[in-house]
Amino acid sequence: MKVILKVWRQNNAESQGAFETYPVENVSGDMSFFEMMDMLNDQLVLAGKTPIAFDHDCREGICGTCGLFINGRAHGKIRGITTCQLHMRSFEDGETIVVEPWRAKAFPVIKDLIVERTSFDRIMEAGGYVSVKTGGTPDANAIPIAKRNAEEAMDAASCIGCAACVATCKNSSAMLFVAAKVSQLALLPQGQPERVERALNMIAAMDEEGFGNCTNTGACEIECPKEISISHIGRLNREFLKASLKG
């Protein structure tokens, strides 16, 4: 099959970007979207042109490195997958595919389709952990945890930090990402001692990084490749409220 790519090109953070169009021939449905991009990039290199820069690494939906806006949808139109898991069999022969980077104030474009998401690390630094040192911890079975809670904590912990939720949100809010971590630790006994500070500090860090407010549109949940539920945002709000009252 053949597709026409309309891709965002931008030299670096300072430069103005623009769309460029590339027809790509001999695409097979079994190729992943990135394998199609690899093929195009090889052709560009051989023609002496600059290949399209895009972020990716594991190519199996777990590292959270990839993330493209494809035809206006974060990670493409299929639910529950990342961009690297998208296959060309999901597109029509002759289709025009518009490819853009994540767009949010807190994620500057560094080249073409690559953005900088270190703001997520800084939010984590503000409290996305249990303060334990290496060594001196109790036996792993010393604290039983209800399977139900462990499972729900695991649902939240599945977040891969891809930032599709932010890219999709009209307010560029990072609430789903923050909620996933706060909720995971709030559900577990290990997270209790720092529960109050964690919610306050992570939200403060999020505001400081320039992410917007959550107005409960629910778009994030739909685009999240790990299908993290917005019920975690509900829990985060309750945590935050309780914490603000105490704090």
Add this chain to the structure above:
Amino acid sequence: MLNNKIPLGPLAEKWTNHKFSSKLVNPSNKRKYDIIIVGTGLAGASAAASLAELGYNVQAFSYHESPRRAHSIAAQGGINAAKNYPNDSDSIYRLFYDTIKGGDYRSREANVYRLAEVSNNIIDQCVAQGIPFAREYGGLLDNRSFGGAQVSRTFYARGQTGQQLLLGAYSALVRQMNTGQVKFHSRHEMLDLVLIDGEAKGIVTRNLITGEIQSHAANAVVLATGGYGNAFFLSTNAMASNATAAWRAHKKGAFFANPCITQIHPTCIPVASSHQSKLTLMSESLRNDGRVWVPKKKGDKRHPSEISEDERDYYLERLYPSFGNLVPRDVASRRAKEMCDMGHGVGETGLAVFLDFEDAIERMGKDVVVQKYGNLFDMYKQITGEDPYEIPMRIYPAVHYTMGGLWVDYNLMSTIPGLYILGEANFSDHGANRLGASALMQGLADGYFILPYTIGDYLSGKLGEKASVDNDAFSKTETDVKNRIENLLSINGNRTVDDIHKELGLILWENVGMARNKSGLEKAIESIPKLKDEFWKNVKVTGTADELNPELEKAGRVADFLELGELMARDALNREESCGGHFREEHQTEENEAKRNDEEFSYVAAWEHKGDDLTAKLHKEELVFENVELTTRSYK
């Protein structure tokens, strides 16, 4: 001479004695030491956090945007420990024994015993961090079994154990980043190691966004940079995983141990097209409940549902009645290849075997199967377009893990003083074959519980000896790095980096892959240097040095793979025996099992770089077995 520094005394007391006799750094002096850690996967992140907690100043580097992107994130199946929670007769000694035996007796007793010993601390640590491991209804931790063991000792977090462990280590790391005890340099690639008076004193990096070349000095350097499976181009590793840090260190004097010993994982999704960029693993845990089979009739292309029970060959259950589908990886992989070579392979290419869950679904119910393996089944369906609840999965072996790596002594120090190697990047604990769920264990053991105890022994005498980046050694290394980059950019030939990398991969897969023989290896030793010449004459790298340039990054890595590839073939040719993942066709039993030669090859092959145009020199570290008896591995 190689001194492995294995402490004296009975096996079970060595580590305790060693910790006691190692020199300590006074708590108030720790802040006077700078330590560079390259790589923040499981091994690097756990080490960086633990050393910072002790008070050392840590500079951590990764070519990734965030530590959370490291390839450790992709580990699916689980992590071993000798907790014996299921009461099925596990113990530290049994985990030690299984690992030594699984490694086909090519690892050190003392290292493996220590690994088993600290395994339990790792689980305690991870639970304390809030890692949501799988639990039973009573609220206690659940275990499952894995290949190469007859007890259930594997802890897991759905099919995302590596993700959860890495996020745990990452959380400990960000806590230290927040206090400033760790300075993390994201998107910085180490391109060379700097030695002063023969000791590791710093590194030279390239800022991947701006292209800036920078020097960093410290009292010691730690590499936790992962494995080199991507030498084969196609592997289950992440796209960027590479050997550059290890290879640069090797060229500066760190010996490379057992480079030919690589692991081919039996359960991966088969190659679909020539555009394939990577292979996807289906966790080995699937072999707990799935049954592997091929049609008895050669070339049988019928739909599997039309092939009746008596027309199927459950060859692992037939050949290995006591371990069945749970034989170690090397055995399972080789048998799959053999079945396909004999014409029993399935699917369009004939390079695949079935992994069938029909019985499991009947026995446990679909709900339980969904709960245990749901995400793996979904992943399979997304990639192949087939539904494994309806039709058996097709699987084929793929390159997965490298047991070889930089040589280290018991303290995890390489042959360069002050240079430590952790995680998959070292060769230490898995011998000729790594058991499932043991890499995560080893990476975290190295980072949380071993290096923090052993590094003090080296540092304690060196207070105030921190190097300065003003030393000539740094500017000289910077110049070398810049020249190499200029070279790569100036060739302007007509082959892409990937094109040459794929050719290398094919040479390695065919000659240094699942089965090796003398003539194939000699062919590889001849053709790889030619391909290296071709690379340096004819590669095309676009763009400039002072911008984000992924083609340039790849080019530097492939240049190193080309050199490492040759050493892999040389090592394989030298090792005239079969052991674990290294199968020499000339050395097999009548039943086609690996035939070791303990008389002559019970050693670690540690290679010393002698110069670009000279052959590497072999050093042997004899392996001494005082506690286990060397037997032929049998999984029958």
